[in-house]
Amino acid sequence: MAEAGQEYDVVVLGGGLGGMTAAKRLADAGRSVLLVEKYSRLGGYATWFKQKGHIFDVALHAFPVGMAKTLRKYWSKDLAARVMPLPRIVYNNPEFAFTTTFETGDFKRILRERFGIADEQSEAFFAACRNMEFYAAGAQVTTREFFEKFFPGRLDVMRVLLETVTYATGTNLDDPATVYAIIFSNFAQKGTHTFRGGTDYLLAEMQRLLLESGVDICLRTEVDAIEVEDGRAAGISASGLNVAARAVVSNANLKKTVLELMNMPDVYPPFAAEVRDVPLSVSVTQVYMGVRPGETIPQIADILFSSAEPKYDAAAFRAFPPRSISYSFYYPNHVRPDYDGTEIVASMCSEYDDWDGLSDEEYARQKGVLVDAVLQDLNRYIPGINTKLDHIEAATPKTLERFTGHPRGASFGTKFPGFLAAERLPEVVKGAFHCGSQGILMSGWLGSANSGALVAAKVDAFLDSLAQ
Numbered sequence: 351m352a353e354a355g356q357e358y359d360v361v362v363l364g365g366g367l368g369g370m371t372a373a374k375r376l377a378d379a380g381r382s383v384l385l386v387e388k389y390s391r392l393g394g395y396a397t398w399f400k401q402k403g404h405i406f407d408v409a410l411h412a413f414p415v416g417m418a419k420t421l422r423k424y425w426s427k428d429l430a431a432r433v434m435p436l437p438r439i440v441y442n443n444p445e446f447a448f449t450t451t452f453e454t455g456d457f458k459r460i461l462r463e464r465f466g467i468a469d470e471q472s473e474a475f476f477a478a479c480r481n482m483e484f485y486a487a488g489a490q491v492t493t494r495e496f497f498e499k500f501f502p503g504r505l506d507v508m509r510v511l512l513e514t515v516t517y518a519t520g521t522n523l524d525d526p527a528t529v530y531a532i533i534f535s536n537f538a539q540k541g542t543h544t545f546r547g548g549t550d551y552l553l554a555e556m557q558r559l560l561l562e563s564g565v566d567i568c569l570r571t572e573v574d575a576i577e578v579e580d581g582r583a584a585g586i587s588a589s590g591l592n593v594a595a596r597a598v599v600s601n602a603n604l605k606k607t608v609l610e611l612m613n614m615p616d617v618y619p620p621f622a623a624e625v626r627d628v629p630l631s632v633s634v635t636q637v638y639m640g641v642r643p644g645e646t647i648p649q650i651a652d653i654l655f656s657s658a659e660p661k662y663d664a665a666a667f668r669a670f671p672p673r674s675i676s677y678s679f680y681y682p683n684h685v686r687p688d689y690d691g692t693e694i695v696a697s698m699c700s701e702y703d704d705w706d707g708l709s710d711e712e713y714a715r716q717k718g719v720l721v722d723a724v725l726q727d728l729n730r731y732i733p734g735i736n737t738k739l740d741h742i743e744a745a746t747p748k749t750l751e752r753f754t755g756h757p758r759g760a761s762f763g764t765k766f767p768g769f770l771a772a773e774r775l776p777e778v779v780k781g782a783f784h785c786g787s788q789g790i791l792m793s794g795w796l797g798s799a800n801s802g803a804l805v806a807a808k809v810d811a812f813l814d815s816l817a818q
Contacts, residue, residue, distance in 0.1 A: 357594040358382045358566075359813060361586050362601065363573050363611070366394025367795055368785040369601030370556055371424050371802030372809070377563040379810050384566045384595070386573055386588060388755060392557055394601070395754050395761060396795060398549040402741045404640035404693050405686065407549045411678040411695065412436060412518075412653060413795040414536035415543050420799050425559060432546040434685075436652035439542055441513075442731075443657040443674075445506055453541040457511070465507050475500040475511075479535040482528055496527035509662040514655055517676045518794070519762050520632030520699045522664035526766045536796060542653065548686045576600065576611045576782065583781035596816060597781040597809050601802070603756045604628065604768050604784055612779065621771075621778045628768045632668060633747035633759035635700040637724045640741035641692035647732050653678055656727055670716075671723040672698040696724045702747040702758040717744045762794070776808070783809055 362373040365387030373385040391397065396409045415433065422430035439452045446464065450456050454476050461467035478500070493512070501507045515521050515533050545552050560567060573588045576598050585594040600607040605625060608614045614622040641647060657674035659666050667674040680686075680693040708716060721744055725736050732738075747759030756763075763786050764771075772784040785805035786798055 356384075357585075358384045359595065360384070360597045360599060360809060361386065361593055361595040362599045363576065363586060363607075364394065364601030364786075365389070365392035365567075365569075366601045366786065367396050367798040368802035368805070369394070369599065370560060371420075371799045372599050372601070372785050372806040373565045373802075374556075374560055374563050375424060375803055375806035376809060377560070377565045379806075381810065381813065383564070384568065384593060385560065386568045386571050386586065388570070388572045389753060390570055391553065392560075392567070392569070393549065393553045394798075395750070395756075396549060396798075397553070397753075401638075401743065402640060403643075404638075404691055404741055405548060405550060405689065406638045406640075406693055406695060407678075407680070407685075408636070408695075408745075409549075409794070411676075411697065412537075412542045412544060415540040416536055417543060417545075417796045417799070420796060420803070424799065424803050425556065429545075429552065429555060432552075433543050434546045435540075436542045436544055438652045439514075440651035440654045441510070442654065443509075443513075444660045445509060449651070451541045452537060454538045456541075457538060460510065461507065465504070465510070467501070467504075467507060471500065476535070476538065479531040479538075482531045491527045492524050493521065493527045493530045494523035496530070497523075505662055513657070513662055513667075514676075516662075516664050516667055517655060517674065517697075517699060520664070520668065529766055532797075544685060546685060546687065548689075551686075573602075573611060575613070576607070578612060578617055578779055578782070581780060583779055595781075597783065597812055599783045599785060599805060599809060601784075601786050603630075603760060604764050604772055604786070605630070605757050606755060607784055608771075608775070612782065614778075618778050621774070624774075625768075625771050628771055629765045630758055630760040631762035631765055632699045633702050633750055634761045635672070635698050635705075635720055635747065636745045637696040637721055638741075638743050638745070639694040639696070639724075639728075639735075639739050641694070641738050642740035643691075645692075645738040647679075647692060647694075647735070647738060649679070649681055650731055651677070651679060654731065656731070658727070668699045668701050670700065670704045671719055672700075672727075673723075674698065675724060675727055677728065694728070696728070700747055700759075702751075705746045705748050713746075713748075717746065720744050720746075776812070781812060783812075 359381040360383050362369045362385045373383045377383045398407050418430045418433035437451045440449050458472045461472050497508045575587045577584045583598040608625040654677040676697050678695045682690040728735050750759035783805050785801040
């Protein structure tokens, strides 16, 4: 931890992709920056772990091609060059089964050939997604109304275009259409991508670049409070020490930032009430599976969206035991070119309440039910998969809450109202800023990193105003 009394231009709280990108941008602008992270490594939810010789990516399963531009602009050309396509996205459910590149042109082909939708009708929909006004109309029109405008009564078409976004973020028909549109249009632009080298390489390189830019990094450091004096952010207290700063950027969950770290209910009750009413995003459960060395599995997909639900049903996708599961496949020498391991990560939207309040025995039993449900489903695609594994473990919303500090294990921050509240934070407390996945920025890695860059520009302008 930094020495007591030390002062920085900016303290960044939280080393997720948003916090790291903000810290690097500000350091590159000549600001003195301290980055504080509670965990033993940077990355936040975008992390990895190793068990029994297997490397598991927790959240690096897919992102839009725009991530290459973001990495090139804010990090390095080398990282941007490692963005690689995942061209085999497989859907399988009672209504349809097909493989797609997840590009706009391929979706138009599928809608035309499989669902009888004219190209002109599809293109009007895709254009509306790309051109939606995010601050106004998009926040007022629901996703349900948006789909009814272009595909009235076609619940099957809606499932084709919406189900994967629901799997990833929990977006439902009553959420603002802007949330769906920004995510889907980003991905459908040029398909789904991932990072060659894996999360372990990416985070190690990002940490090296942060240090090269002059960012001071403190790991395993829990921030106790964001200090506010006379209506201004004045620094942080952590591990019994105080660090002064002219601005503070929080990459922690918005609710935790405002309601706990800033003690806003006492400082500014009306804003605290606004943030308290902001809905959190859903959480996830995951099952990590390592294939035994010497065993092989068929390369059936890069990502497989498997569901037993007869119709699109956002609530059913979060039900327990799970019946709708996305699988990310890590084949030998693919994502990690010099690594011959094989891993599968199953991810499911989940309700925190399904896991909260359980005894240790009940919690372990429920994790067993989760694993059994995943193996039973995966066995449909890879018969005998359970005999090919030498490692399997499960993570729940409680796991996510414990490691990231996100309230109720919220995997994508807050829903749309959180974006508006985060925008207002610097007006309520001068020099206090928030970055991360909220509202229209819910494009996972891409949205988080871009959020950090956008907020860094605002912080830089704020510091300039103090100098003037």
